[in-house]
Amino acid sequence: MKAIVTGHTKGLGAAITQELLERGIPVLGLARGRSPDAAARYPGLLTEIELDLSDGAALAAWLGRGEVSAWLAGSPTALLVNNAGVVWPVGPLAGQDPLQALRAATLNVAAPLALAASVVQASVGAERRILHVSSGAGRSAYPGWSVYCATKAALDRHAEAVLLDGDATVRVCSLAPGVIDTGMQAEIRATGEDRFPLRERFVQLKEQGGLSSPEDCARRLVAYLLDDGFGRQAVADLREV
Numbered sequence: 552m553k554a555i556v557t558g559h560t561k562g563l564g565a566a567i568t569q570e571l572l573e574r575g576i577p578v579l580g581l582a583r584g585r586s587p588d589a590a591a592r593y594p595g596l597l598t599e600i601e602l603d604l605s606d607g608a609a610l611a612a613w614l615g616r617g618e619v620s621a622w623l624a625g626s627p628t629a630l631l632v633n634n635a636g637v638v639w640p641v642g643p644l645a646g647q648d649p650l651q652a653l654r655a656a657t658l659n660v661a662a663p664l665a666l667a668a669s670v671v672q673a674s675v676g677a678e679r680r681i682l683h684v685s686s687g688a689g690r691s692a693y694p695g696w697s698v699y700c701a702t703k704a705a706l707d708r709h710a711e712a713v714l715l716d717g718d719a720t721v722r723v724c725s726l727a728p729g730v731i732d733t734g735m736q737a738e739i740r741a742t743g744e745d746r747f748p749l750r751e752r753f754v755q756l757k758e759q760g761g762l763s764s765p766e767d768c769a770r771r772l773v774a775y776l777l778d779d780g781f782g783r784q785a786v787a788d789l790r791e792v
Contacts, residue, residue: 552628555579555619555670557604557662558635560586563684563731566769567632572596574773579622582635598622604635605658610665619666620673629674630776633663633706634684638699638735642746652698659702664709671721682776683710683725685786690727695747710785722782728772728789731763 554571558564559580568586571578572593580586580599590597600618603609623629636659640647667681688696689703710725739747768789775781775792784792 552630553577553579553623553626554630554632555581555622555666556632556634557581557666559589559599560584562735563728563765563768563772564632564634565589566765567634567772568597569766570769570773571630574777576630604662605637605654607657607661610657610662614665614669619669623670623674623677626674626677628678628680629670631666631670631679631681632684632776633666633682635662636684636702638696638738640698641695641742643695644697646746647698655698656702659699660705663706667709667713667723671718677720679721680776680781681710681713681721681723682772682781683707683723685725685727687727687788689725690786693747695742707786714782714785724775724782724784725786726772726775726789726792727787728768729763731765731768 554576556564556568556571556578557580559568559578560582564580564582565586568578568580568589572589575596577596578598580597581602581604582599583601583603585599585601586597590599600613602613637655639655640651663683670681671679683706685706686699686703688700689705689707692700707725710723713721713723771789775789780792
């Protein structure tokens with residue numbers, strides 16, 4: 552068994568990576584930076600690629616080098632955790648940076664879809680498990696989050712369509728992990744209410760201890776990813792599975 556995790560150096564991605572490594576599962580981490588501490592703690596298990604997944608041309612070039620096939624060669628099970636994502640741009644259309652919206656769509660949608668196809672094509676004969684880290688924002692609209700809501704909804708629809716394709720060797724789930732105490736949450740709380748009118752709700756969650764830790768969330772998420780029931784639901788919430 553081998554895994555690929557995007558955004559493996561921070562927040563939930565770092566916690567997921569550590570949980571997989573603790574279980575002895577080799578991880579290929581894709582992110583803009585590296586995690587020297589994790590590499591030192593798990594020698595030989597963590598391979599890191601510095602790659603900006605919001606840069607479509609850079610991702611295309613990397614995929615073209617066949618490194619996904621090389622990484623998964625001979626593994627009976629291939630895991631893909633599409634974790635990397637951004638909430639920006641935040642605010643109504645009149646205040647959104649179009650280029651920021653383009654990069655967000657590339658990171659949040661195009662990269663996960665391209666990696667999913669690449670992993671399946673690179674691991675013929677293996678069992679493939681694909682987990683998109685989604686959000687409740689993909690299932691309900693929020694003011695100021697038009698880009699974030701749309702990109703997370705795209706992951707939900709992708710998982711549903713893949714399940715309908717009927718390939719029993721491909722299990723996929725777009726999973727909302729709940730509200731987690733990460734850097735993204737800090738960014739949300741720092742956003743002005745003129746751009747995100749629901750800001751106060753997230754401030755209260757932090758103040759009232761309503762945020763899950765990345766480590767606790769990662770334990771439950773990886774346990775679900777490896778469970779026999781993974782992939783029966785194309786769209787799920789970690790708090791309900």
